[in-house]
Amino acid sequence: MTLGFVVGKFYPPHRGHKHLIDTARRQVDRLVVLLPHHVTQKIPGEVRKRWLEEIHPDCEIHLVPDELENDSEQWAKFTREYLGRSPDVVFTSEDYGPGFAEHLGCRHVMVDRLRQTVPVSGTLVRREPLSHLDFLEPCVRAWFVRRVVLSGAESTGKTTLAALLAREFETAWVPEYGREYWEAKVAGLSMDGPLPGWSSEEFVTIASRQQQREELAARSANKVLICDTNAFATGLWHERYLGHRDERVDAIGRADSVALYLLCEPDFPFVQDGWRDGERIRDWMHGRFVEELAKTGVETVRLRGPLEARVREAKRAIEAVLRKPFDL
Structure with a gap:
């Protein structure tokens, strides 16, 4: 042999x-x-x-x-x-x-x-990882792709912005798995009536699945991956629904690789799309995002005003992130 x-x-x-x-x-x-x-x-x-x-x-x-x-x-x-x-x-x-x-x-x-x-x-x-992504296998490429996360309370324009920014940068974006899970959970129910409760295990599943989808999308993304929320945010939703944190969910969130958070301000009227239930606590949730994002040490840019202004500010912030050298 x-x-x-x-x-x-x-x-x-x-x-x-x-x-x-x-x-x-x-x-x-x-x-x-x-x-x-x-x-x-x-x-x-x-x-x-x-x-x-x-x-x-x-x-x-x-x-x-x-x-x-x-x-x-x-x-x-x-x-x-x-x-x-x-x-x-x-x-x-x-x-x-x-x-x-x-x-x-x-x-x-x-x-x-x-x-x-x-x-x-x-x-x-x-020297220039993002200029040589085509020489990297998908699992290695995913490590270098910059992750940009849209964060914030319900009805703050995260999904709309994620799709627009992905088109602007000709890359992939990852929808919010928690939204998909919630729609399946309350399918056929009225948002004005009694709604089903939550378990910590469900949030562990949501955080894990969100992270898995990001990892998969990063393997083919073009320099930057746009994420409509992430596992870090799932910990805040656990707090919102169950009244306390869960270390398992938070541990998944701490493993997130994030280059930039874009925090969407709730400075326009709440829009009920048939699935949302957080109008009363939108401002409270926004405040919790501000507090918790400050603890991450990750650059956070707050997006305010009309959609055009938000897109403009988000593009500026993402372009700055893409110019930053890697610490290698």
């Missing part, structure tokens, strides 16, 4: 790495991919390992601490000890490859050293 070996930081994994690993996998019976992670790297090693496992399910992905110098002889010694033997063949796209293989006492295969087959590098991606 032929054992192949690939080592790299994959910071982040891009299609050049995919070409390297795919090429290696076709030539061996078993391929081990070693991912050394250093504590100073901003994309956690566990995240990169998970990405590689999704992209290359037929390879063995191993995460190890990056504690050695850039010395081929040291890494060859570590590799032999880690694997319990030398691999039969090492695949690289770097100049260190032949020397590394020589220290291991195995064959070396150079793959696309000049980046002609896949013209990209980790340095280019880190």
